[in-house]
Every structure is written in C-alpha cells, then in structure tokens.
Amino acid sequence: QAPSSVGPAGRPADPRSNYRGQSGTFLTSAQGTRLPDTEHSLTAGARGPLLVEDFHFREKMTHFDHERIPERVVHARGAAAHGVFEAYGTAGDVTKAAFLAEGVRTPVFVRFSTVLGSRGSADTARDVRGFATKFYTPEGTFDLVGNNMPVFFIQDAIKFPDLIHAGKPHPDREIPQAQSAHDTFWDFVSLHTEATHMTLWAMSDRAIPRSYRTMEGFGVHTFRLVAADDTSSLVKFHWKPVLGIHSLVWEEAQIAAGADPDFHRRDLADAIEAGAFPEWELGVQVFPDTEDETFEGIDLLDPTKIVPEELAPVQPLGRLTLNANPTNYFAETEQVAFHTGHLVPGIEVTNDPLMQGRMFSYLDTQLTRLGGPNFGQLPINRPHAAVNDNLRDGMHQTAVHEGVAAYLPNSLQGGEPKVAAKNRGGYVQLQRPVVGEVVRQTGVSDVAPVSFDDHFTQATLFWASMTDVEKTHIVEAFTFELGKVYEQSVKERELAVLACVDAQLCAAVAEGLGLPVPTAAREPATVNPSPALSQLVTVPGPV
Ligand code: HEM
Numbered sequence: 366q367a368p369s370s371v372g373p374a375g376r377p378a379d380p381r382s383n384y385r386g387q388s389g390t391f392l393t394s395a396q397g398t399r400l401p402d403t404e405h406s407l408t409a410g411a412r413g414p415l416l417v418e419d420f421h422f423r424e425k426m427t428h429f430d431h432e433r434i435p436e437r438v439v440h441a442r443g444a445a446a447h448g449v450f451e452a453y454g455t456a457g458d459v460t461k462a463a464f465l466a467e468g469v470r471t472p473v474f475v476r477f478s479t480v481l482g483s484r485g486s487a488d489t490a491r492d493v494r495g496f497a498t499k500f501y502t503p504e505g506t507f508d509l510v511g512n513n514m515p516v517f518f519i520q521d522a523i524k525f526p527d528l529i530h531a532g533k534p535h536p537d538r539e540i541p542q543a544q545s546a547h548d549t550f551w552d553f554v555s556l557h558t559e560a561t562h563m564t565l566w567a568m569s570d571r572a573i574p575r576s577y578r579t580m581e582g583f584g585v586h587t588f589r590l591v592a593a594d595d596t597s598s599l600v601k602f603h604w605k606p607v608l609g610i611h612s613l614v615w616e617e618a619q620i621a622a623g624a625d626p627d628f629h630r631r632d633l634a635d636a637i638e639a640g641a642f643p644e645w646e647l648g649v650q651v652f653p654d655t656e657d658e659t660f661e662g663i664d665l666l667d668p669t670k671i672v673p674e675e676l677a678p679v680q681p682l683g684r685l686t687l688n689a690n691p692t693n694y695f696a697e698t699e700q701v702a703f704h705t706g707h708l709v710p711g712i713e714v715t716n717d718p719l720m721q722g723r724m725f726s727y728l729d730t731q732l733t734r735l736g737g738p739n740f741g742q743l744p745i746n747r748p749h750a751a752v753n754d755n756l757r758d759g760m761h762q763t764a765v766h767e768g769v770a771a772y773l774p775n776s777l778q779g780g781e782p783k784v785a786a787k788n789r790g791g792y793v794q795l796q797r798p799v800v801g802e803v804v805r806q807t808g809v810s811d812v813a814p815v816s817f818d819d820h821f822t823q824a825t826l827f828w829a830s831m832t833d834v835e836k837t838h839i840v841e842a843f844t845f846e847l848g849k850v851y852e853q854s855v856k857e858r859e860l861a862v863l864a865c866v867d868a869q870l871c872a873a874v875a876e877g878l879g880l881p882v883p884t885a886a887r888e889p890a891t892v893n894p895s896p897a898l899s900q901l902v903t904v905p906g907p908v
Pocket residue numbers: 436437438439440443476477478494495496497510511512517521522523525583584585586701702703719720722723726727730731734
C-alpha cells in the first residue's frame with residue numbers, strides 16, 4: 366500500500382506514517398516489492414543449489430542474522446509498562462519542575478529489572494531490582510533510574526566495574542547464574558566493608574520480591590531540587606507501592622524459578638491486562654541544602670547511607686499508575702535507554718561520587734548497545750517535547766533534517782543572536798562553588814569524609830529494625846549463599862565483617878556454616894557521626 370498522502374519531494378506528509386513497523390496486506394521485501402512466496406528458495410532446478418541472485422533469501426537471512434543486539438551490561442533482564450504520573454502539586458516549594466505542578470499528568474514508561482542475571486535468567490533470583498522511570502514531560506525527558514533498595518554496595522563509581530565483575534558468573538565456568546552464591550561476590554564485599562549495609566539488604570526478603578507491583582523504589586542518591594526562586598533543597602526520592610511491600614519466602618522463589626522463570630514479568634503483564642493497574646506514590650525526604658551536605662550527622666553524599674524516615678518523613682508528590690503493556694518487547698522494553706543525565710529544570714544531581722560516575726556511564730554504554738548516537742530517535746526514547754538539538758548525521762540517522770545551519774548562533778536561519786546564557790531559559794544549573802584539592806583518596810586519607818569510613822552503623826540499624834522472622838530469613842540467606850563459597854578464607858572474612866554488625870547475626874551464620882565464631886573481629890565503626898542515629902540503634906562494641 367502506498368502512503369495515504371505524499372508530501373513534498375515524494376516524502377510522506379506525516380513522518381509518523383513511516384514509524385509503523387508493518388502496513389499493507391501483501392508480503393513485501395524491505396523495499397516494498399510485493400513477493401509471492403517466502404517459504405521456498407530460488408534454486409537451479411528442482412533439487413539444485415541455491416542461487417546467489419535470490420535477493421529475498423539474502424535479505425531475509427541477513428536481517429535474521431542481525432536480530433540480536435548486546436544485552437545490557439547490567440540489568441539485562443527486565444519487564445516494562447506504560448503509564449501515567451499525576452502530580453499532587455505539593456512540590457512547588459522545593460522544585461520548579463513543571464511536571465510536579467498540581468494535576469499535571471505525564472506519560473511514563475517504567476522498566477523493572479534484575480541486575481546480574483542475563484536476559485534469559487529467572488525472575489525470582491536473589492538480587493537487587495531496578496526500578497527505572499522515564500517521565501516524558503513537555504520540558505524534556507526526566508529519568509529516575511532507581512533500585513528497590515535505598516543504598517548501594519560502593520561509594521565511588523570507579524569501583525563499579527569491579528563490583529560487577531565480582532557479581533557476574535565466574536569467568537572460567539560461567540557459573541553461578543544466581544547473584545550471591547559465589548566466591549568472587551563474597552570476596553569483593555568482604556574486602557569492601559562499605560558494601561556491608563547493602564549486603565544485608567541483599568540477604569533480606571527485599572531481594573526476592575513477591576511482585577514488581579509490591580516493591581518500593583529509591584533514587585538512592587541525594588538529588589538537589591531547585592525552586593522557581595532559585596532556593597535549593599536536598600532530597601531523596603522514594604516510590605511507595607499502593608499494594609504494600611511483599612516478598613516471597615526463599616522456597617517460593619526457588620519453586621517459581623523452576624516452574625515459572627517469568628514469574629514477575631507474567632504477573633506484571635497479567636495484572637495490567639486484567640485492569641488491576643499497579644500504583645505507586647512518589648515522595649521525597651527533604652533536607653536543607655547546607656554547605657556540609659549532611660542531615661542529622663548523616664552524610665547525604667554517601668550512597669551507602671539512608672536517612673531513617675523517623676528523622677525525615679517521606680512527603681508525597683504524586684501517583685504513578687501503570688496502565689498499558691508494551692506492544693513489542695524489543696522495540697520498547699529492550700531499546701529503552703535510561704540515563705541519570707536526563708534531567709529537567711528544577712532537578713539536579715549532587716556530588717555523590719557514585720552518582721557522578723553514573724552521569725558518564727549510561728550514554729556511553731548505550732552508544733554500543735543501541736548502535737551509535739541516534740538511539741534517542743527510537744520511538745520509545747523520543748521525548749514528548751520539541752527537539753531542536755543541532756545533533757546531526759551518525760549511524761542509524763532516521764531524521765531528515767532541513768536547512769543548512771546546524772550551529773548557534775547563526776544568521777542564515779533565524780538562529781538565536783548572542784544573548785547572555787542566563788537569559789536563555791531552560792536548564793541552567795544552580796550556581797554553586799566547587800572547591801577542593803585534586804586528590805585520589807587511596808587508603809586512609811585525611812581528606813576522606815569521616816562518615817564514608819563508617820561502614821557498620823547503618824548495617825546494624827537495618828539488622829536491629831528486622832522482626833525475628835526477617836532476621837531468621839537473613840541468617841538463612843547468608844548461610845545458604847556463603848555455604849556455596851569454595852574458599853574457606855572468604856567465608857571467614859565475611860564472618861568477621863558480620864561480627865562488626867551484630868554478634869547474634871555472626872554467631873548464627875557461623876553455626877550454619879559449621880565454622881567457629883570469629884574471636885578477633887575487625888574493629889567495629891569507631892565513628893558514629895550521627896547522634897540522631899544513636900538514639901535509633903545501639904552500636905555494637907567489639908565482639
Ligand atoms: C542500568 C551503570 C549504579 C540503577 C545500568 C547500565 C549501566 C549502568 C552501564 C546499563 C544501561 C543500558 O544498557 O541501557 C551503572 C554505574 C553505576 C550504577 C556505572 C555506579 C557507578 C546504579 C545505581 C542504581 C542503578 C546506584 C540505582 C539507584 C540502574 C537501573 C538500570 C541500570 C535501574 C536499568 C535501566 C533499564 O531498565 O534499562 N547501570 N549503574 N545503577 N542501572 Fe546502573
């Protein structure tokens with residue numbers, strides 16, 4: 366079928382008429398030539414060899430040969446849905462972001478994922494879950510690229526490749542597929558005690574959610590929000606599931622992994638198809654934007670730390686409803702490209718050294734994964750805002766840019782004359798001083814922030830906040846996962862780490878492993894910089 370209307374120079378009048386993958390009623394080649402048959406190759410004689418001139422065979426086979434793209438280096442397995450975010454209008458005091466104004470409804474695409482498994486791995490593996498949301502706002506796209514746990518394993522992005530190398534299957538045997546049951550993972554986390562808090566979360570029931578619909582989400586890092594009058598606040602983002610937080614027990618997770626490895630993606634798709642639309646409330650903990658960027662003694666730039674909600678309650682900003690399944694998994698769920706650098710006016714990043722590294726990594730990896738610099742033109746990644754970016758050419762360019770002047774200012778095409786940047790509007794970073802010596806904080810350093818050295822207080826706080834049943838599950842998880850480790854010294858080192866968290870936890874895991882309780886554990890945290898935290902938890906003494 367010809368396009369319904371034809372514009373100048375034979376181009377379709379409505380460019381989107383070309384976006385549909387398929388049209389017409391007859392089989393055609395990719396060039397639109399009608400084909401009579403696709404089940405028989407062109408041969409020389411009835412039993413003869415295939416002919417190179419069979420352009421249909423070659424086109425069909427070549428395209429098939431290139432159907433796969435690299436899976437994400439992390440978060441390869443995921444499931445996604447479309448939805449809408451409706452703002453309550455409660456954010457006006459803290460941010461000028463227009464999509465958070467009262468009653469504004471913003472289309473969203475949300476992708477949930479496991480972190481370490483491959484694209485074909487089981488949904489219910491013990492692992493962190495990704496919770497990434499793309500808000501298609503008229504001011505540009507905002508991505509909140511979060512996880513279902515509020516902290517992370519490391520404090521500095523330069524360790525991320527090491528963390529993932531340790532967490533992925535061993536390079537020699539490519540086992541195990543499960544997150545934690547291997548020597549390299551435990552070797553890494555026992556050598557990097559900053560991972561202790563997150564490791565406790567990962568051994569808790571949070572790591573085996575009942576459903577994506579019953580998971581919390583967290584921005585993890587502290588963000589800076591800027592209001593219309595340029596006052597700023599520091600915030601942490603939270604997603605609260607309306608259905609509440611629910612997990613599987615380990616045995617359920619094991620059975621599901623065997624009987625239905627698609628347990629979570631099936632649950633999400635079925636619920637949406639049945640009209641039981643999953644919902645979350647987005648909220649923020651708000652802290653004053655002080656010079657030292659701490660709150661109640663807690664370093665807001667340290668991604669291994671939370672601020673307990675007792676100290677800073679979550680203030681609701683709006684509601685997310687997922688109401689439509691993707692039409693095509695590859696086009697949408699696989700090709701969606703989230704990036705912590707997709708920001709809108711009123712939302713800024715902070716100096717959290719993990720977050721700073723992420724600002725580099727996402728665009729960089731997507732250049733390879735999605736084949737060049739134009740993946741922003743893919744339908745799922747296209748902003749719902751006007752785009753006038755002067756980015757040109759490159760692999761897989763699908764736009765037909767008009768005019769000659771792809772630069773600013775210009776005098777040929779009404780290009781903006783020279784105006785002071787601050788009058789141009791749009792995304793203008795809040796002016797703030799950056800000071801400090803150029804340093805690489807190797808080992809003990811007098812420039813390292815003291816709170817970054819406190820690796821245990823919040824791990825202890827987490828443990829202390831668990832019910833007895835939850836504690837039992839955590840002990841069982843440590844015992845099971847460490848029980849799979851071959852190297853005895855790694856198990857012993859991790860037990861020494863647990864001794865710094867809680868003596869009861871350490872003793873129970875040691876008993877499960879049949880190992881002695883370490884007598885000389887490393888020193889527990891010598892600093893608890895937060896008096897407010899001390900009221901919530903008693904920091905253990907040396908074990
Ligand atoms: C995915 C890097 C930490 C959440 C990814 C991807 C990379 C990456 C390369 C694959 C992206 C793609 O192929 O499209 C990093 C680095 C980190 C880091 C370098 C630390 C230095 C985090 C943290 C969070 C997080 C702390 C949570 C707050 C996610 C999510 C995805 C993802 C949810 C999947 C996005 C999707 O569904 O497509 N990350 N990451 N990452 N990351 Fe990170």
